[in-house]
Every structure is written in structure tokens, then in C-alpha cells.
Amino acid sequence: MQRNGAVPAPFEDAEEECPICHSKRYLRKDMKFMINPECYHKMCESCVDRIFSHGPAACPVAGCNKTLRRARFRKPTFxxxxxxxxxxxxxxxxxVFNREEVDFDTLKDYNDYLNDVEDVTFNLIQNIDVEEAEAKxxxxxxxxxxxxxxxxxRAKEGVDTFRARQEAAKESAQQxxxxxxxxxxxxxxxEEEExxxxxxxxxxGGDAEVLTRQSQEAMRYRAQIRKEALANEISANENANGSAQFTIRGLKKHVEKEEEEEEKPYDPFDGLSDKREYFVLQEDYGWENYDRLNKPEYSAGGYNIHEYYNRALCEAFSGLGVFIGDSSDEAPPAVASAGAALAAASPMSDDVF
Known part of the structure; x- marks a missing residue:
């Protein structure tokens, strides 16, 4: 929208050309393009009137043999x-597939239905098994x-109800x-009267301080009474026109689990623990080379010797349960090893060509 409130005209390409008569918008400013949902081939309005005004005819675009009718032509939206x-x-x-969540007993049934609908839609859009999708x-x-x-x-009633609520809300805002x-x-x-x-x-000859206080209290009391009356009136109007009402929609019935799981506190790691299985990290291992790393000149930048202890022990115990012999027998030979064996078996030659 422009600054003066006017809606800008839609973008029109001056070089846009009709594929039938090859007229361009540059020479015909009032040219309008139309499409037919049978094939979606674009052509100008003059060609549509000239070709299809006497009855159904084949699409004039080369390679398209679909029969088109004048009544189905329309201006494209996009x-x-x-x-x-x-x-x-x-x-x-x-x-066709216009069922809603309220038509299903469980959320899984509703999601399966949506998945089937999207499969049919995708096949029609991508021209995959079109006949099967159309048959379904x-x-x-x-x-x-x-x-x-x-x-x-029901959908029409829902739209009408929504519009009625919008109008009621607008009327309530005006009130x-x-x-x-x-x-x-x-x-x-x-205030002026007071x-x-x-x-x-x-x-x-009355007391100014007492009279002023009484006047202010009387004004506050009347203002409070007026606000309460106004709130009651607005609430009554909203209840009368239904703008304050709402409906809860969902599944036909909620299928509850046979055994309700005990609610647990939220765990961002989903139960994954950092507890070590094969070792327990000690506070000190009594080696003088490690003792000096606890001095302030080493730990000033945030270094912690216990992180080194933990990493070293984890690397030491990470091989438990892995048998290298069994793994080497089952695994295929590495590319480098296979290449080396092949080179060793072949005769050597000094001729690089």
C-alpha cells in the first residue's frame, strides 16, 4: 500500500507475450491473460474468444490435445x-476429504487420515499415479x-458463526x-457541578479542607458506581450477542491409557546420565607431577585437573568389551591395506609409462 492509502497496481511485464497470437502487452496495454484448469496453458482473452466462442475446441498449444470450453476459462490468481x-x-x-478432528475417536486415526489425504494430493500435484489417485x-x-x-x-455454519462473532465483537468495541x-x-x-x-x-463559610475532602470522596464514589454499571452493561450485551461464548472442539472421545504413567520432572537429556560405569573419579591420585597443576598459575585460566583425570580414565576404559580380533575378522579389508597387498603382489617396473 502506498503512502496516500492507494493500492498499487499489480506487476505487469511489458514483454509478456501470448503463445497463440504472439501479441505483447507492450503494444496492447489492456491485454488480459486467461487459463483453463484442464491444462493451465495461458493465452490472451482475444484468442479465447476467437477459438472457443463457437463451442468446445482443442487447446491450440502445440502438444496439448485436451478439449477446452469457454466457460471454464478464468483469470489466474498467481x-x-x-x-x-x-x-x-x-x-x-x-x-472431498473434508473430515475434521471431531470425526475421529483417536488422534492417531486423524493423523493417518491426514497422511492419506496428503499422499493423494502429492500424487496429483506431481503427476505420480494420477489415475490411481483420481480413482481413490x-x-x-x-x-x-x-x-x-x-x-x-458444518463448515459453512462454522464460517457463519465466526463472521457473526466478528460482527458482535466489532459492535461491542463500538459500544x-x-x-x-x-x-x-x-x-x-x-466535576464542574461539584x-x-x-x-x-x-x-x-464552611471549612475548606473538610469540604474539599468530602467533594473528592463523593466524586470517587460516583465514578466507581458508574464504572461498575458500565461493566455490567457491556457484559450483558456480549452474552446476549454470543461474542463472549466459545466452544471446545476435539476428538469424539479421548482414549486414555490403561495405566497412567507417573509424571516425572522434566529432563532435557531424556534420562541420559553422565555417571561412569567402570570407574569412580578420585579427588587426588597422589602424583607430584599432577600436584603442581593445582597451583593458581595453572588454574587461573579455568583449567581443572579433574577434567584431565576424567578424560584419561574414560579413554582407558572405553575399550572394555571390544575384542579387536573378532572385529578384524568380520570387517572388510581397509582400502589402503587392500591397495598395499595388490601392489606387493604385482611385479615392479621402472617404466612409468
Missing amino acids: RDLQMEREVDIRRRVAE LDAYAAANKQLIQSNMK RRKAALQEEEETRRE RRNLLKALDA
Whole structure:
């Protein structure tokens, strides 16, 4: 959107050319391109009227033999026709596979259903086993005709309910703004009236400090009463138009586990322990060469001798349970070893050519 609030015109390539008549937008500023969902080949509106105005005809693009009808031509929504085709396919599949989470007993069944739907959609988009995917789509539509219509009706009701709630929320916001303005005006009027009453009382010889305190307390009390009345009125209006209501939707029934697992504290390592199995790290190993490493001049930069102890012991015990002989018998020969053996077996020659 531009600074003046105007919506900019869509991007139009002056070199865009109709593949049928080869007219360019540079010479025809009012040129409009259209597509047919049968093949998604783009052509200008003049070619569409000229070729298909008398009835169905074959697509004029070379290599495309699909029969097209004038009524199905439309302006593309996206510049990328591959995206246009994918959106149309997903919309067509969604009209048939329109079940929701509330139609399933378990979350696994719902996820399996979504996976099957995505498989069909992917095959249609990528032209993989198209006939099989179309057959599956038609079979599901025929077997679940009543359910599909019921879900379409439910989806329409959901959209209508959402729009009604949006309108109710907008109306409620307008009422709150109007009430706030009224409250502000009422507060200003009461302050002015209270000021006049205070001046009259002071002229009559009353105590200024006492009269001022009483006036402020009276104004606070009236303001509190007015706010409570306003809140009750807004709450009543929201309950009446349904904007404050909500529904909880989910699975038909929640299948609980037979044995509830005891809730454990959160562990970011998922039970993985750093406890060593074969050794216990000691505080000191009594070697004078290690004792000097505990001095401040060595540990000032953060060096810790216990990290060295731990690494050395871990390397020492990491080979337990690994039998090198068995491993060498089962493993294939290394590339370098096999190459060396082959070189040793072949006769030596001084001729490098």
C-alpha cells in the first residue's frame, strides 16, 4: 500500500507475450491473460474468444490435445501457474476429504487420515499415479457422499458463526468506545457541578479542607458506581450477542491409557546420565607431577585437573568389551591395506609409462 492509502497496481511485464497470437502487452496495454484448469496453458482473452466462442475446441498449444470450453476459462490468481495448479488441486481434494478432528475417536486415526489425504494430493500435484489417485478420490466421494455434504454444511455454519462473532465483537468495541466517551462527558459534568457546589459551600463559610475532602470522596464514589454499571452493561450485551461464548472442539472421545504413567520432572537429556560405569573419579591420585597443576598459575585460566583425570580414565576404559580380533575378522579389508597387498603382489617396473 502506498503512502496516500492507494493500492498499487499489480506487476505487469511489458514483454509478456501470448503463445497463440504472439501479441505483447507492450503494444496492447489492456491485454488480459486467461487459463483453463484442464491444462493451465495461458493465452490472451482475444484468442479465447476467437477459438472457443463457437463451442468446445482443442487447446491450440502445440502438444496439448485436451478439449477446452469457454466457460471454464478464468483469470489466474498467481503469476506462477504451477502454484495456481497446486492451489486448485488442494481445493478440489479438500472439498472431498473434508473430515475434521471431531470425526475421529483417536488422534492417531486423524493423523493417518491426514497422511492419506496428503499422499493423494502429492500424487496429483506431481503427476505420480494420477489415475490411481483420481480413482481413490472418486471412490471416497461416492462412498461418503452424505458425510461430505454434512461436513460442508458444518463448515459453512462454522464460517457463519465466526463472521457473526466478528460482527458482535466489532459492535461491542463500538459500544465500549461510546460508553467511554459518555463516561468522560459525565465525569466532566460532575466535576464542574461539584466545583460549583464547593464554591457555594465556601461562600457560606464552611471549612475548606473538610469540604474539599468530602467533594473528592463523593466524586470517587460516583465514578466507581458508574464504572461498575458500565461493566455490567457491556457484559450483558456480549452474552446476549454470543461474542463472549466459545466452544471446545476435539476428538469424539479421548482414549486414555490403561495405566497412567507417573509424571516425572522434566529432563532435557531424556534420562541420559553422565555417571561412569567402570570407574569412580578420585579427588587426588597422589602424583607430584599432577600436584603442581593445582597451583593458581595453572588454574587461573579455568583449567581443572579433574577434567584431565576424567578424560584419561574414560579413554582407558572405553575399550572394555571390544575384542579387536573378532572385529578384524568380520570387517572388510581397509582400502589402503587392500591397495598395499595388490601392489606387493604385482611385479615392479621402472617404466612409468
